[in-house]
Amino acid sequence: MKEKWIPYPTILEGTTIELIPLEKEHLEELYTAAADKELWANIPSDCSDKELFYKNYEFALSERENGNQYPFVIRNKQTKRLIGSTRFFEIYPSDRKLEIGWTWITKEFWGTSVNLESKLLLLTYCFETLKTNRVQLKTKDNNFRSRKAIEKIGGVFEGILRKDKIQQDGSTRNAAYYSILDNEWNTAKVKIETQIKEKQNIHHQQS
Numbered sequence: 001m002k003e004k005w006i007p008y009p010t011i012l013e014g015t016t017i018e019l020i021p022l023e024k025e026h027l028e029e030l031y032t033a034a035a036d037k038e039l040w041a042n043i044p045s046d047c048s049d050k051e052l053f054y055k056n057y058e059f060a061l062s063e064r065e066n067g068n069q070y071p072f073v074i075r076n077k078q079t080k081r082l083i084g085s086t087r088f089f090e091i092y093p094s095d096r097k098l099e100i101g102w103t104w105i106t107k108e109f110w111g112t113s114v115n116l117e118s119k120l121l122l123l124t125y126c127f128e129t130l131k132t133n134r135v136q137l138k139t140k141d142n143n144f145r146s147r148k149a150i151e152k153i154g155g156v157f158e159g160i161l162r163k164d165k166i167q168q169d170g171s172t173r174n175a176a177y178y179s180i181l182d183n184e185w186n187t188a189k190v191k192i193e194t195q196i197k198e199k200q201n202i203h204h205q206q207s
Contacts, residue, residue, distance in 0.1 A: 004067040005093035005130065012121040016078070017114055019121055021064075022071040022085065027057055029082050030073055039104045042143045044167040052168070060087060060102075067091065074105060074118055083109055086118055088126075090136065097134040098126065113199035119153055120192045127185040134179050138164075141174040150178045152195065154188025 012019040022030075034040075037048040047053040063069035068091055074084040084105035091098045100122050105114050126132040139146040141160050151157065155178035164175035180188050 005091055005098075006067075006070045006088060008064070010070065010125070012072070012125055014077075014117045014121050016076065017083075017117055017121075018075050018077055019072040019086065019118065020075055022057065022061060022073050022087075024058075024061065026073050026082060027054060030057070030085060033082055033084065033106050034104070036107060038107065042140050042146060043102070043104065044165050044173060046168055057085075063089070067093075071102070074114070083114065084118075086122065088122070095134075096130075096132050097136065098130075098132060099136040099138070100126075101137065111199075113196045115149075116153070116192055116196045116199065120189070120196065123153075123180065123185070123188065123192070127182055131182070133182050137178045137180075138175045141176045143176075147176055147178075153192050154180050154184060156180065156184065 009021045011021070031050060031053050034053055035048050035050075037046065040046040040048055045052055045056055047056055057071070060069050060071040064071060069087055069089040070091070071087040072085060073082050074086060075081070076083050084103070086100065086103040088098050088100060089102070100119070103115070103118065105118075109115075123135060126135050137150050137155050138161075139150065141147075147157075158177045158179055161175045161177060163172040165173040167173050
C-alpha cells in the first residue's frame with residue numbers, strides 16, 4: 001500500500017466554499033448535482049450516467065484508502081449545498097508530486113470565483129503544507145477554454161501526449177499537460193488571488 005501523504009480528514013476552507021473529503025453519504029446529493037450531461041463534456045467518463053457516476057466515485061473512495069487519490073466535494077458555505085467535486089490523484093509522495101483534476105462545478109457557478117477559489121485552496125495546500133515540488137494539471141488538447149484557464153493561473157505548458165486516454169465512447173483523447181513548480185508558486189498565487197478579486201467585484205456590481 002502506498003504511503004498516505006494526505007492525512008484524513010483534510011478539509012480546506014475558503015471564503016465562499018469549503019472542500020471536504022468525499023464520503024459515501026455525499027453520493028446521492030452529489031449525483032443530483034452531477035446529472036447534467038454538459039458538465040462532463042471535457043472529462044473522459046460521462047458521470048451524468050448514474051451507474052458510471054457511482055462506479056467512479058466509489059472507486060475514488062477506495063483509492064483514497066490506498067493513498068492513490070484524495071477526492072473532495074465542493075460545498076457552498078452559504079447554502080451548505082454540494083456544487084461540485086475535485087480531487088488529488090497521481091499522488092507520488094517519494095517524488096513530492098501529484099495532479100489536480102476531475103474538477104467540475106454546477107452551471108450556476110460557471111464564471112464565478114468558485115473554480116478559482118477551489119484551485120487556490122488546493123494549490124496552497126500542495127505547496128505550503130505538503131511542500132510539493134510539482135503539481136500537474138491536464139486537459140483535452142482541443143479544450144482551449146480550459147487550457148487558457150490553466151495558463152491564467154500560472155500553469156506552464158509542457159506538451160501534448162497523443163492518444164493519452166481512451167474515452168467512454170471508445171475514441172482516444174490527446175492531452176495537454178501543464179505544471180506549476182514550487183519556485184513558481186508565489187507568482188501563480190498572486191495571479192489566482194487577483195482573478196478571484198476581479199470576479200467578486202463583478203459579482204458585487206451586478207448584485
